[in-house]
Amino acid sequence: MASKRQSAPPARPLRIVVVQAADAALRAQALNVGLQEAGYEIVASLPADMHLPEQIALLQPDMIIIDAESDARDVLEHIVIATRDERRPIVMFTEDDATSSMEAAMAAGVSAYIVAGLQAERIKPVLNVALARFKQEQKLLAELDDTRHKLAERKVIDRAKGLLMTRHGMTEDAAYQKLRTMAMNKNLKLAEIAQRILDVEDLLG
The missing domain is CATH 1.10.10.10 (Winged helix-like DNA-binding domain superfamily/Winged helix DNA-binding domain)
Known part of the structure; x- marks a missing residue:
């Protein structure tokens, strides 16, 4: 009897750490629901403080999401330190549409800067694009x-x-x-x- 071809094991969900600024507490539930509905695994929701680099290193997430309603420069400082030795895709949801804020985020290594886009149905395509962009950037850096x-x-x-x-x-x-x-x-x-x-x-x- 011919043996049945074994199907490939299902890909594990992306492991995500959510970093939330103090001003984003009211948005936390909406973001978490959107991530869970999209099939992602939230391994932790962390404050942006001095312990963030150590916690990121311990958890080893596949992606970092920053949720900051307004100015997130303090958050970015901690993220830069946390991802300095091991780059990861970073997605930032914010209401801050200032060009200077976006430029600071991109300089800090943010893969996608999303203004006024925290709707559940948008989360999965946004994260997919950010992950693809991150992989392409890493490939170019490796080639360089x-x-x-x-x-x-x-x-x-x-x-x-x-x-x-x-x-x-x-x-x-x-x-x-x-x-x-x-x-x-x-x-x-x-x-x-x-x-x-x-x-x-x-x-x-």
């Missing part, structure tokens, strides 16, 4: 970091080639082949052997 790393390695290799060419009268191709051979013999990356050569040169003067 990879490019910078490769450029840095290229500079180290070029410097080591130049040193070999000067010290031993080699051509550029011969210097490059020398580096490759040394790297293979020592089971190191090309940039690693190049850096070792430069380190030795610095020591010996």
Whole structure:
């Protein structure tokens, strides 16, 4: 008898921490209901205080939602500290439509800044867009970091080639082949052997 194909396990709901400013207490119930109806797991509702970074690190949420009716600069300061070492998508619901407030929020790492949008039916599409945007930003940052790393390695290799060419009268191709051979013999990356050569040169003067 042919075995039935096992279906993939259902994806777990996003784990969300809600950070609420003091002025948003009356909106808390509406936000929580909207999140639960959309199928999200609220792991905690936290005040924006000095303990927030420690609590975020302990809870390890998938997303952070800020609910601040008006000026949320104090909240943002705590969020910046809480997500400094490990970025997470952040969605902010507020009634503050000042351009300066929006710019401050985006600079702090907020993925979506939603003004007057705290309706239950809007929560899920807003969070989906914020999550997609966050993933795209992280991908771009990773690609940029990879490019910078490769450029840095290229500079180290070029410097080591130049040193070999000067010290031993080699051509550029011969210097490059020398580096490759040394790297293979020592089971190191090309940039690693190049850096070792430069380190030795610095020591010996």
